[in-house]
Amino acid sequence: MDKDQELEWLEAQKIVIGEDLVSAAKRQLDFLAAVDRRRWLYDGPLLDRAIYRYKAFWLPLLAKHTESGVVEQSLVIPLDCEWIWHCHRLNPVQYRRDCEEVYGRILGNQNVESSVQGKSKHQTAEKWAELYPDEPFEIDDSNPSLGKNADMYVEAVESITYDLVSAVKRQSSFYYQVWRASMHKDCFLKAAVARYKGFLHLIRRNQEKSMKCFCVPTYDIDLIWHSHQLHSLSYCNDMVELLGRVLEHDDTDSNRTKGKKLDVGFCETTKQWEDTYGLRYWRAGAMYRGSLPSPLVETPYLSNYYSKNEIISQKSENYLPLPRTMVVEVLLEIVGIRNLPASHQKGSLFVSFSKKRPDLFFTGSCTLSIFSESGEKRVAGFECEPTGELMLTLMSTSTSNVFSSKPAKIIGTTSISLQDLTNPDSNLSIEKWFELKPHSGHVDSKPVCLHVAASSTVPVPAPRTFHMVRSQLFSANTCFFPLPGKTQQIKSWTRFMDDIGNEVISVRMRNYKKTEESNNSIFKREVIGVTKLSTKPRLLAEYAENKWSLNDSNLSFSIDKSTDQHGHILELNGEHQIKLFLGKKLKYEPKNYKERTDRNFITVVEFCAENPYGKAIALCDMKSKSIKVCEEWFVLPGILLAFILADMLKKEGHSSLIACEKNVKERSNSNLEVDKQNSKDKIMNSSQAMDAIMTGTSSSAATPAKSNSCASGCGGAAEKAGGCGSGCGGSCGDALCGENSGGCGGGCSGGCGGGCGSVMKSSGCGGGCGGGCGGGCGSVMKTSGCGGGCGGGCGGGCGSVMKSSGCGGACDNNGLAGDKTSLYGSG
Template sequence: MEMEKEQELEWLEAQKIRISVDLVAAAKRQLQFLAAVDKNRCLYEGPALQRAIYRYNACWLPLLAKHTESQIIEGFLVVPFDCEWIWHCHRLNPVRYKTDCEELYGKTLDNSNVVSSVQGTYKKETEEIWNRLYPDEPYDLDLTKVILEDSSAELSGLEKCKKYDLVSAVSRQSPFFYQVIGRKMMVSRSHVNDDIFLEEAVARYKGFLHLIKKNKERSIKRFTVPTYDIDLIWHTHQLHPVSYCMDVTVVLGKVLEHDDMDQDRSKGKKLDTGFSGTTKQWEETFGLRYWKAGAMYRGIAPSSLTTVPFSSNHVRKEVIPSKEYQKIIDLPELKVVEVLLEIVAVKNLPEGHKGSLFVLFSKSQPDVFFNAKQKLTILSQSRVKQVASFQCEPTGELLFELVSHSPSKIPVAGASKTMGTTSLSLQNFLDPVSKLRVEKWIDLMPSSGTVSSKPISLRISISFTLPTLATRVLHMVRSRPSSKSSCFFPIPGMVQHAKSWARVIDESHSEVIKLQMRDSRNEKAKDSCTQSKQVIGITKSGETRPLADMVEIGWSLMDSHSCLQLTKTSSKEYHIFELIGNRMIKIFKGRKLDYEPKNCEKKRTEEDFMTAVEFSAEDPYGKAIALLDLKTGVIKVKEEWFVLPAIISAFILSNTLKKGGYDDFAANNENLKEVNGEIEGVNGLHEEGVQTNMTTSVETEAKLNMDEANMVHTGGCGSMVNSCGCGGGCGGGCGGGCGNMVKSSGCGGGNCGSGCGGGCGGGCGNMVKSSGCGGGSCGSGCGGGCGGGCGNMIKSSGCGSGCGGGCGGGCGDMVKSGGCGSGCGGGCGGGCGNMVKSGGCGGKPTFEDKVDNEAVVA
């Protein structure tokens, strides 16, 4: 208790740090500006960047210096957009910026009399001054025109600021926007603009400065690394050069350097060890967790579809979607939050207690994202930092169960005993949002019913993002095998499933609509290749509605609201279909943008997928709004208005594109596998009349898909759903050839994944349907996890060797096991947990993929 009191006092002391800028309001302005820059990505590299640097040095800084010396206009200067971006990056090296300004102009040039170009402020006076001073240089730079010009000769004579490499500075800062706000990813990052999130970030920034101050007082030289919420506020502070220098000098006695040069996130490197050290110091100093939902590293940004944005004259006027869509399908609103959970400590254990402790957590109201018990170790007991990162609906309660496990000499599982239970209500924090971070002691209700004078308590740390609309995950199910095919779309290789019904079901397995392809003129004329066709739908109420008609150029959807048209192109990477109408929607082959496969995600052919991308003035480089998996029938839609068009498009495309010798939506009895009495369609859709709850097909897609999955970050393991870990040695985690824990092709050989805690080593195959292969000492070593050549994780004969924690040397069937392989197996340890329930992993804590790319040595 005394230590906790000291930690509380340290936090209160940190909050006394004075900041002379309204950082919450300024952070919102910064985010608005960064969003505008991201719509003009030519400023990240190439001729437009070079021209912007020239204008910044030759025009903007001299103009700002004149205005700083003696106000040359009434009111504020409005900085040109391209110059503002270079100025932004220059100021984010505060020591270099201060030095450059003083050498060139005798003082630090501040932003106190300047307004951002994106604030919509009247700029006529600034433009008039600019044109008078620089008659040959336009105030507003035409970025599109600059890309096509060769201005290298014009720019070569500039000497100012040559000591600081502004091109490299821009390159380092370009990815920052994706990390803090994203580009319309699976879960919207709108929480970053929220006052509660930003106010908590400001408080954490003060804590960050306090740590650096303590290190300086103790002469400790430490590379201090922020999380992204802290870094956002740190950037915001630096963008006010005079205030920043003054504020941090009061705290630290000097200007705090902002070191963004180090980019290597590899385990054991400077950034990794700096972040782990910062985490440890933060938690010991303040008694609060450092990791926070919505503030961690998100990985590399997806590849762009184009380097040239669509200009506004190519984008059709945005209109309100027709209410006809809402009349046909009625999906209940589905919201989701990201959660970061850690069990910090336990106290008041019974005297003489023996056995290991862990906590099982679940939801009182299981939902489509989170519906199984998860296991977490307790930091104070295991000394291993294990953090659960998952998504769930913002409803109900989180339930916690403290379990004591006593080992047994008998070669079977030891005895486990529930010592008490407790709960946390999500509504208390999220409806309405009052806090996004909570850490406190919670008393347990003893399972025996007897209440002691001091109940056992758990210290639970939990953080959330704001509730946002979730990506809808729908599934098409064929009513019966398709009948005779005929060509009905004016391109080669296209086939029809005549008279076959497709049911579309949502995440809860409720039917949304039924679809059928019909001959719109004469149903008996099935042999005609020119016969017009029609897609009809039957709503839940039983009403029959026409949804699409075949026309000369393609398919007209929903009373001509849009038209699905084939685009003839020789480029395999470019879009092949287009929805022409009120919005510009292009359908690309493969998984693009947000849906781009991550790391060692299952190596399925990209021919199975199509991505719908919307281009607009708001998203000139395109935003992914839906993914169509034409092989499994899964449809993921991020925009509510696009749900019905996505369903119709997927149905048409699945009926017209026959590739790779498989029938996209036809039920295939040979691919139906019985697992614990349930039927799973691995490579096809479920046939009407076959009794199934689709546990591992729909639920895998809806609950355990990519970023939407429940996962536990621990030991050497990567994401429990999207894992590409590698490494031998202690805590190797999901090493070697382990792929995605739900969808993995896996590969490996030699000593892949070897070492203590080797995890899923070597040749682990697809965790759902695997051919599994491996060789050498694949997965070997103490705690080898799924070693050797793992077989099918649903129904597997499994084989492997090594002294394996986890499922022995060779993993057997993870759902219905045919036995584990040889070796000393100790439960699902090492790197392997329950593939659906994301059980724990052993090994040392890892900080990979959680590290910011900017830090400070103080």
């Protein structure tokens, strides 16, 4: 940021806003969550009734209540009316016009309490009943019919012609985009308010210069903008003071296609922001997440249990004491360079980056070009643990071909402390000039410096992944301690290993017949387990009379082959209402519709009052014999469930789990058109970075959503990363440590070639040339596994068993990062 840019930023921060937007944003998030638990407000007859009630009952009540200008007590608005009011106010020009036309003034939200936070609801309900005796205060979601005397309110309803149904549909996906951990943190929201002021200042500057530019915000800015608009009177006053007019919020355009209004607007806004302030516009945790996952159920599944059993959670955690691993998302951009020695000015420059100590999510290295040198905006997005250092190495090639087989020269190195980056005092971002430590040891009079911008989300607990490893024989050498009994009676133990190869628990199935007093024999099965901390085998699950009971979690399920209308394949009963669905669902849903019916995956979904439409808490991969668990309390139940399912498949095949296949296929076909549209959402080239504009509002940006190509050209992004054809140069491997990454084929000029990815988190590159990875397959866990390549790539066979680069080291650092659209697709 030079002096002029700093002055512009300081000028932007002088903008006066009459509301506490940090608090307002938090209230908005809570309200949107409450509405999302009642999705009947998004469409259908209940939405129509809510709109009617809003026009005929709420607005007249609000107008009457504020008529004198002196309000003695607050009103609490019914939730359905509040949702329609929310969407109406997000078109501030139209809302102002409607209010002034019908009521002669803007109806603001002073002394109006949200239905979520309101404490004096009964007082408002009494006033409501006096005015509208035939209309209940709160809507009955089981009865969409109107009150007895609805005809008398027709005039009030017809006086507002704004299409509120369309407005609601446009806003119904906004919650999915902003419901993230960072959005609830003061440090993130305070920075978002500062960025919102910067956004308004750009609009003011454009207006002063008579420039027409459709400014498109990122999601952190958009959340604050929405929060401001919900205070209608303050928003109008603040905008008139700032711009001389009420700033429109055009949310009617959701087409993110290249060259369209949103795409062009976001491109221009990014460039103008970075030119004006010298700061990066894209922000980790503020970008587009991709399209809304397909719903599992049309109507909410309401559980009889409203909270998790803390005693159960404590039992599971005590039996499996696991260290807590945190994860963050990081966006990294290399903006510029200065004091470059003349000897390196003729070659091509790039920056290789890696963790000083590779962690669970980020292994190997990746590369990025320098914006000031290449002229193209390229941003790397990846996940990593929020500890240690991110190492940056400036490198130079002698030719313009960065994939050349000739080794690159190291100019210097620097590092970014991830603790400093994720510190709340840093506002979760760093942007400054870093002085490089010269590689040769020779110090020039002016050290080489890199202008680096990095931002991160707040640390959150990472999902845990466990892999099943079958032991042929259980003995003192393969378990934690010897067990009494004959060897043939204690065979076939299954060990569950975490991502770094640590054994978590060993379990086995035990069959026996129990004879009761009536001399009837009952066949039973048991699952027993041992851990490093256990002193004897522990009974974890029992099977009898066609029913499995998981002892530590009080969960049970019956082995039947029937499903309900929702298409689940199994249901767990107990303290938690849990259903199992075939394929990847909800947050695990792949963008490619062809993968939606993959029989190898089973999604575990919990239904509760907080998540009546379901929350994915685990994903079983029955092919690779692994399970990913997102909820701490479900670790032990999840491991047992995966083990039992694997045993069922071994004995009976998929028919034991997919009796509902026909129902699942019918449901998938019903979503075919949506799925086909999602399949068009793909990674674009460098000139198409802004295709990832947000849907549902005028405003939003692209995000490093889990794409099929790592931003920095590494072999695969977070979920189901599919490898790459020409961008694996820096290090073949899972920069995002994605599930099932790898499996690259046939690439050249830096691409991955030929071979297959391995079972777990392997890059699995093969057969490449020109700096690519070659030949063989990756091995069992987190290995680069390169083999047989030529021209600077990795050679010679398979990677080793645990977290190995394979071939005696990582792939050559001759790769160039993917461009900005490696992260930012249109879907």
